[in-house]
Amino acid sequence: MSTLQEKASEEESLDFEWGCRLGKGGLNKDVNFYKSFKFDGVEYFLNDCVYFWREEARELDIGKLVKMWETASHKRKVKTVWFLRPNDIKQWLGDVKPLENEIFLASGEGVGVSNINPPESICGKCKVVCTSDDRRNMQVSEEELNIADHTFFRRFDVDNYTISDKFTDLIAGQQVENFFNKKIDQKLKKLHVKADLNQESRKVGIPARAVRDNDSNSTASVMQLEKAASLAKKDHFIEKNTALKPKTIPKIVGTDSLPAKRKVRYLEDLHHANESDNSSYKKRLPLKNAVASGSKEDPANSVSLLPNLPDHMKSLLKSKHHYTDKRGPYRGELNNKEAKANLDSRGDPSEHQKGLRTLCQTTEVFRRPNVVKESSKWFKQKSWKERLERAHETNCLILLENLDPSYTSEDVEDIIWHAFQENVSATMVQHNKFCSRHNGRALVIFKSKDVADSVLSELNNRCLMLDDHRPVVARRRNLRHPEDPPNFFGHLYIDRPKYQKQRDAQNAVSTSHYAQQNTAEYELALHWWTLQRKSTLVWDALHKQQAKEMEVHVSQLKTHNTN
Amino acid sequence: MEPSAEAKYAAFKEKVKRTVYLENLNPQLTDAVIRTALNQFGNVVNIQFVPNFGLENIRYAALVEMGDAKQANQIITEIANNPFMISGKPRPVRAFAAEIEMFPFHPRKPGGKVPWVWLDKKDPDFEVAQKIKDTVLKHASEASSLFQQQLLEEEKTHKRQAETLKANYKKKLLRHKYVILDKGAVKLAEHSVK
Numbered sequence: 001m002s003t004l005q006e007k008a009s010e011e012e013s014l015d016f017e018w019g020c021r022l023g024k025g026g027l028n029k030d031v032n033f034y035k036s037f038k039f040d041g042v043e044y045f046l047n048d049c050v051y052f053w054r055e056e057a058r059e060l061d062i063g064k065l066v067k068m069w070e071t072a073s074h075k076r077k078v079k080t081v082w083f084l085r086p087n088d089i090k091q092w093l094g095d096v097k098p099l100e101n102e103i104f105l106a107s108g109e110g111v112g113v114s115n116i117n118p119p120e121s122i123c124g125k126c127k128v129v130c131t132s133d134d135r136r137n138m139q140v141s142e143e144e145l146n147i148a149d150h151t152f153f154r155r156f157d158v159d160n161y162t163i164s165d166k167f168t169d170l171i172a173g174q175q176v177e178n179f180f181n182k183k184i185d186q187k188l189k190k191l192h193v194k195a196d197l198n199q200e201s202r203k204v205g206i207p208a209r210a211v212r213d214n215d216s217n218s219t220a221s222v223m224q225l226e227k228a229a230s231l232a233k234k235d236h237f238i239e240k241n242t243a244l245k246p247k248t249i250p251k252i253v254g255t256d257s258l259p260a261k262r263k264v265r266y267l268e269d270l271h272h273a274n275e276s277d278n279s280s281y282k283k284r285l286p287l288k289n290a291v292a293s294g295s296k297e298d299p300a301n302s303v304s305l306l307p308n309l310p311d312h313m314k315s316l317l318k319s320k321h322h323y324t325d326k327r328g329p330y331r332g333e334l335n336n337k338e339a340k341a342n343l344d345s346r347g348d349p350s351e352h353q354k355g356l357r358t359l360c361q362t363t364e365v366f367r368r369p370n371v372v373k374e375s376s377k378w379f380k381q382k383s384w385k386e387r388l389e390r391a392h393e394t395n396c397l398i399l400l401e402n403l404d405p406s407y408t409s410e411d412v413e414d415i416i417w418h419a420f421q422e423n424v425s426a427t428m429v430q431h432n433k434f435c436s437r438h439n440g441r442a443l444v445i446f447k448s449k450d451v452a453d454s455v456l457s458e459l460n461n462r463c464l465m466l467d468d469h470r471p472v473v474a475r476r477r478n479l480r481h482p483e484d485p486p487n488f489f490g491h492l493y494i495d496r497p498k499y500q501k502q503r504d505a506q507n508a509v510s511t512s513h514y515a516q517q518n519t520a521e522y523e524l525a526l527h528w529w530t531l532q533r534k535s536t537l538v539w540d541a542l543h544k545q546q547a548k549e550m551e552v553h554v555s556q557l558k559t560h561n562t563n
Numbered sequence: 564m565e566p567s568a569e570a571k572y573a574a575f576k577e578k579v580k581r582t583v584y585l586e587n588l589n590p591q592l593t594d595a596v597i598r599t600a601l602n603q604f605g606n607v608v609n610i611q612f613v614p615n616f617g618l619e620n621i622r623y624a625a626l627v628e629m630g631d632a633k634q635a636n637q638i639i640t641e642i643a644n645n646p647f648m649i650s651g652k653p654r655p656v657r658a659f660a661a662e663i664e665m666f667p668f669h670p671r672k673p674g675g676k677v678p679w680v681w682l683d684k685k686d687p688d689f690e691v692a693q694k695i696k697d698t699v700l701k702h703a704s705e706a707s708s709l710f711q712q713q714l715l716e717e718e719k720t721h722k723r724q725a726e727t728l729k730a731n732y733k734k735k736l737l738r739h740k741y742v743i744l745d746k747g748a749v750k751l752a753e754h755s756v757k
Contacts (some may be wrong), residue, residue, distance in 0.1 A: 094640055102617065149744055160633070186732045385614070402699045406663070408568060419681070430613055430666065431713060434710055439699065463692040465680050471692040473699045523653050524724050532587070532657055535713055553695045 015040045015120070018070065030072030037068060039119055047178050049128040052080070052121050059085060062103055062126055062150060066174050068119065080116040081126060081179070082106040084156050085531055103128070104156040104163060107171045107180060112158045128152060130180045134167050137180035171350065242498040360451040384427060387433045391445040396452045398444045402474040404466065405440035412442045420455055422446065434539060438547055469554045575663070580632045581608075582661035583639060586624040597625060604638045606630030626661055635660070
């Protein structure tokens with residue numbers, strides 16, 4: 001891309017022509033800002049959505065042109081705010097299922113929201129329509145939805161890696177209204193005159209259509225205004241943002257004060273632009289670092305705090321920089337280094353503290369009670385294992401199944417009390433990933449074997465129905481001796497010869513880490529990992545099937561009840 | 564005085580949101596190791612190991628409570644996408660969002676009364692209830708057999724990997740012995756020069 005830029009500067013008339021000038025730079029008088037430019041036969045305006053070409057990418061990037069200017073040295077630049085494709089952020093999508101043609105608006109303060117690029121990397125216009133319910137967004141018609149290339153109604157925050165459908169006021173320094181579907185400036189509503197309305201509707205020549213009015217409190221005139229606004233907007237879309245657009249806006253302007261106001265807004269933007277964009281490279285780096293170090297305070301906000309994130313993931317985050325000159329990737333790296341330094345300094349003292357805490361509590365086996373109330377339960381729990389063992393030996397132990405999983409141990413004890421007038425101790429078996437979510441289990445310790453037997457026989461001969469659809473299932477289970485460690489597979493050890501062991505023992509640190517791609521461990525880890533994924537799927541399928549079977553039965557129950 | 568049941572429940576639910584269910588842990592892992600491991604993601608508040616009462620279908624697991632829900636979610640997404648090892652290789656751990664039933668001693672759901680009734684044989688629902696009971700038992704055995712099968716697969720993988728590893732290591736040792744220690748490479752080089 002840089003070679004193209006050189007060529008462009010050599011041949012001034014390489015299919016490129018600036019359009020209407022917006023103004024001069026505030027600080028640097030030699031910089032000119034523009035409202036549009038013509039490149040390769042297509043005219044691009046401010047706030048247009050365009051496609052960008054990037055060397056390694058498979059798909060074209062989509063961005064919105066928010067600023068365009070030419071520097072003193074005749075270098076042309078455009079600032080774009082990016083729309084992210086679902087593929088770009090599939091790491092962080094989580095449960096979110098993107099719609100077809102849906103893209104996400106990048107927002108936030110970090111890397112990846114916007115870039116400054118040469119306009120020569122633009123390859124065409126793109127129609128992006130906002131379908132958000134935000135009150136500042138004009139809703140679009142079905143037609144427009146159909147002809148739009150992409151839609152968006154959510155934004156991706158590059159600081160938190162979250163997706164949200166709430167829009168803040170500013171995105172990359174731009175008013176968020178610029179990203180929503182174009183409607184006429186809010187200020188116009190006050191100044192709008194009916195005569196202009198008629199003029200507008202005549203000009204557009206489209207019959208007025210009912211528009212979904214976001215602002216139900218508005219007066220009738222404003223409603224009409226919005227109608228006109230939507231008509232005008234439709235006009236814009238259908239005309240594909242051609243030269244007609246900038247002309248219609250000035251015409252609608254009622255008074256003189258308005259253009260002044262708009263100009264002020266632009267100049268403010270320009271001022272910002274000058275501070276951040278047109279200053280020297282050195283100036284910009286400290287600014288970025290200030291932002292970076294500020295956000296690094298909270299570890300959750302920083303991407304680089306992740307332990308040894310594989311390089312290809314990091315490069316995804318840096319990838320947006322490829323348009324800009326070499327300064328881009330460098331900036332990203334600086335953030336990483338800074339973050340690592342912060343992590344090291346922060347991590348050590350807290351770890352030290354925590355180490356101390358565990359030392360003080362060596363008498364307690366596994367648990368660290370948080371709440372005083374829990375501690376009494378905890379003591380009960382500590383002896384649970386012994387109690388269970390004893391109960392198992394004396395055959396006082398019964399396993400109850402098909403309970404509602406949200407029961408607590410106390411609930412179970414109460415149920416037994418109500419049903420059998422017996423005082424028992426119960427504990428709900430904690431769920432793990434292999435239990436069905438619909439089936440709760442509890443271990444109940446009775447006072448004696450006889451009691452246990454009688455309860456067992458009662459429950460099996462008759463039927464204790466809980467919640468109208470849960471007959472309690474009771475049986476004796478053979479408990480494996482809890483001390484037997486379950487066979488744990490997957491940890492491999494190498495018997496090293498003695499001399500090596502000594503040396504390695506000094507250097508080796510068995511830390512917790514992500515498997516790096518270049519190690520032999522990675523392949524092995526991947527095998528396990530795929531096995532795990534498979535097992536998750538298998539278990540989910542089993543649970544689904546089981547749930548279905550239960551439903552069939554339960555529905556039969558219900559039909560009986562209604563009869 | 565004591566917070567109401569609803570408040571307790573709500574507070575507990577909030578805690579659940581912040582907690583990560585970590586599975587496939589090495590049985591020898593201690594509290595401290597897990598803490599160090601997850602400290603890289605944020606602030607670890609509490610670690611509770613899931614007790615093994617000797618029933619089947621149990622894996623060694625822990626409930627780790629983080630400082631806030633964002634950190635917990637981060638852990639879950641990260642571990643879902645990249646294999647993460649805690650002090651042991653090469654089997655990665657699994658992380659899931661905790662559910663309230665995973666906790667021991669969770670507070671009662673406020674306002675829930677458990678309706679219960681004894682059904683007699685004459686009751687029309689009795690048969691259906693029996694069927695349900697049978698289904699429950701069937702499901703339990705299905706689950707345990709699936710679990711056994713999974714264990715078998717894991718054992719197979721483990722054995723296979725161990726063998727490969729041993730073979731590779733032997734090769735490396737051989738190489739080390741002959742080429743480096745005995746200066747085999749040097750000798751070869753001298754020989755070829757001659």
